[in-house]
Amino acid sequence: MKASKMLISTLKEAPQEAKIDSHILLLRAGMIKAQVAGVYQFLPLGLRVLHKIENIIREEMDNSGAIEILCSALQPKELWEESGRWSKYGPELMRLSDRHDREFCLGPTHEEVFTTLVRDLVKSSKNLPLNIYQIQTKYRDERRPRFGLMRGREFLMKDAYSFDKDEAGLEESYQNMYDTYSKIFSRMGIHYQVVLADTGNIGGNGSHQFMALSDIGESEIVYCDACGYAADVEKATAKLIPSTPEEPKPLHKVHTPNQRTIEEITQFLNIDPKKTAKTLIYHDYVNEKLVAVVVRGDREVNEIKLVNALNSNENYLELAKDEEILSLHSVHGFVGPKDLACEIYVDEEVTQLSNFVIGANEVDYHYENVNYGRDFTGTVCDLRKNVAGDLCPVCGKPMAQERGIEVGQIFKLQTKYSLPMKCVYVNEEGKNVPMVMGCYGIGVSRTLQSIVEQYHDEYGIQWPLNIAPYHCVIVPVNYNDEEQQKVALHAYDALSKEAEVILDDRNAKPGFKFKDWELIGIPYMIICGKRSNEGIVELKNRSTLEKTELPVEEAIQFILNQVHSI
Numbered sequence: 001m002k003a004s005k006m007l008i009s010t011l012k013e014a015p016q017e018a019k020i021d022s023h024i025l026l027l028r029a030g031m032i033k034a035q036v037a038g039v040y041q042f043l044p045l046g047l048r049v050l051h052k053i054e055n056i057i058r059e060e061m062d063n064s065g066a067i068e069i070l071c072s073a074l075q076p077k078e079l080w081e082e083s084g085r086w087s088k089y090g091p092e093l094m095r096l097s098d099r100h101d102r103e104f105c106l107g108p109t110h111e112e113v114f115t116t117l118v119r120d121l122v123k124s125s126k127n128l129p130l131n132i133y134q135i136q137t138k139y140r141d142e143r144r145p146r147f148g149l150m151r152g153r154e155f156l157m158k159d160a161y162s163f164d165k166d167e168a169g170l171e172e173s174y175q176n177m178y179d180t181y182s183k184i185f186s187r188m189g190i191h192y193q194v195v196l197a198d199t200g201n202i203g204g205n206g207s208h209q210f211m212a213l214s215d216i217g218e219s220e221i222v223y224c225d226a227c228g229y230a231a232d233v234e235k236a237t238a239k240l241i242p243s244t245p246e247e248p249k250p251l252h253k254v255h256t257p258n259q260r261t262i263e264e265i266t267q268f269l270n271i272d273p274k275k276t277a278k279t280l281i282y283h284d285y286v287n288e289k290l291v292a293v294v295v296r297g298d299r300e301v302n303e304i305k306l307v308n309a310l311n312s313n314e315n316y317l318e319l320a321k322d323e324e325i326l327s328l329h330s331v332h333g334f335v336g337p338k339d340l341a342c343e344i345y346v347d348e349e350v351t352q353l354s355n356f357v358i359g360a361n362e363v364d365y366h367y368e369n370v371n372y373g374r375d376f377t378g379t380v381c382d383l384r385k386n387v388a389g390d391l392c393p394v395c396g397k398p399m400a401q402e403r404g405i406e407v408g409q410i411f412k413l414q415t416k417y418s419l420p421m422k423c424v425y426v427n428e429e430g431k432n433v434p435m436v437m438g439c440y441g442i443g444v445s446r447t448l449q450s451i452v453e454q455y456h457d458e459y460g461i462q463w464p465l466n467i468a469p470y471h472c473v474i475v476p477v478n479y480n481d482e483e484q485q486k487v488a489l490h491a492y493d494a495l496s497k498e499a500e501v502i503l504d505d506r507n508a509k510p511g512f513k514f515k516d517w518e519l520i521g522i523p524y525m526i527i528c529g530k531r532s533n534e535g536i537v538e539l540k541n542r543s544t545l546e547k548t549e550l551p552v553e554e555a556i557q558f559i560l561n562q563v564h565s566i
């Protein structure tokens with residue numbers, strides 16, 4: 001490809017809304033262009049990368065025995081009513097209606113579509129197990145679309161759904177996808193960790209996420225180096241540290257003028273935050289009630305654990321407003337679980353504390369020497385967010401924490417969809433049995449950006465060779481110089497048959513051209529300069545920035561060897 005014929009649209013500066021390196025670089029390198037918040041166009045270079053990522057996924061999915069199809073994005077409301085998700089999915093579902101007022105959504109995921117497809121097409125157990133997948137555009141009206149392709153409102157996903165006769169079959173299909181995902185992300189050069197995950201809106205039980213490790217990742221991972229336990233913080237649990245009980249002291253109301261936060265109250269009373277409990281009031285819109293949640297003062301509430309305990313939905317759970325707190329005869333900043341007129345959920349850790357401090361539901365007052373069981377009770381469960389230092393639930397050693405970008409997730413759905421949607425097969429006794437399902441997603445466009453996040457430097461992107469839009473670029477320092485042009489054209493012809501190569505035939509300053517290709521991240525650059533008349537060129541490696549002078553034939557051979565080894 002000749003650079004003069006390409007739509008190269010590099011930018012000196014990224015638009016202001018781009019906050020993280022990978023987003024800035026994809027925009028600056030002219031790989032993508034924003035349409036509206038969370039919606040992007042793929043420009044030629046970006047599209048080539050996207051296709052390479054798709055093809056790795058496609059190859060490995062095909063190798064695993066899965067079959068590719070392509071479904072529509074537009075899905076009728078009736079399908080979602082069959083599964084019960086039309087009302088449950090929440091504001092993320094992009095809903096629309098046609099000219100006859102028939103309601104639809106733009107699919108955020110395709111469980112309903114695949115389940116009914118298999119229900120209609122497969123009757124006999126002879127066709128099972130079956131794993132079908134697609135690479136297709138998804139729509140989610142995300143609360144906070146941000147970071148470019150990381151959290152889009154329109155994005156490309158590979159989604160697969162497995163159908164088995166029984167649980168044992170699902171276990172095999174699930175393991176097959178676990179192994180396939182590991183191959184896919186390894187082939188892309190992604191540094192990743194597999195973690196236990198919550199099942200969220202998709203449902204079912206049993207799930208893993210594949211996390212590309214990165215400081216800008218939105219997901220937090222808690223892991224144990226000793227035994228290998230690793231979980232998304234939403235899902236992570238920890239061993240409860242039993243405390244040595246103290247003799248309960250008499251309850252005492254203490255005047256705490258203007259001391260609202262845990263920080264203020266611990267300073268005011270000169271106590272450790274671990275000797276306090278904080279109470280948050282939530283409005284659960286699914287079950288239409290206010291609930292109180294009590295965790296140790298230094299802890300955060302894990303809202304996913306709370307959603308699961310309440311059998312609610314994360315899109316329908318919010319912290320209560322001040323007037324709602326007043327309706328419980330309490331007041332913001334001084335809320336406590338004693339004599340509170342609502343359901344109370346207590347993190348198990350709080351039951352281990354003795355003689356601690358809580359709000360007194362009265363302006364400027366707290367209680368001291370509070371003890372669970374004597375002064376208040378509630379539903380006890382695990383509701384806290386785990387952090388580094390908490391003890392591994394498997395081996396009891398202290399855990400560590402890091403951040404990751406969720407690039408894939410796999411779920412055991414079991415019969416969550418096949419049962420209500422009647423996706424059944426006839427067994428040997430002639431009975432209808434629901435198929436046992438799994439579902440498996442990869443964020444294709446998010447994966448693309450995650451690679452940039454892991455492979456870049458101050459000059460631009462450093463694409464791994466098998467992902468790069470082109471393998472090599474040939475840059476004559478001065479294209480009008482006859483010798484330079486001759487060597488460049490020779491290298492271009494020799495490489496074009498077996499490698500993806502660009503000839504920079506633009507009439508521009510060399511520094512400008514070099515900067516462009518470094519930003520775009522082409523793995524190898526052949527520079528045809530002063531020594532072109534001797535057949536000597538420079539070979540530059542984008543990832544190490546090393547430059548070597550060598551005969552053009554050697555440069556050609558080197559690049560061909562690299563490309564053949566992909």
Ligand code: ATP
Pocket residue numbers: 109140142149150151152153154155157200202406407408409441442443444445446447
């Ligand atoms: P998240 O927790 O990040 O919102 P999710 O768990 O809701 O993601 P899944 O339903 O598991 O997402 O979708 C499968 C994959 O699709 C995810 O692992 C992720 O890589 C990708 N994905 C999900 N939402 C988005 C989005 N808004 N933009 C880009 N990719 C996404």
Ligand code: MG
Pocket residue numbers: 406408409
């Ligand atoms: Mg997920």
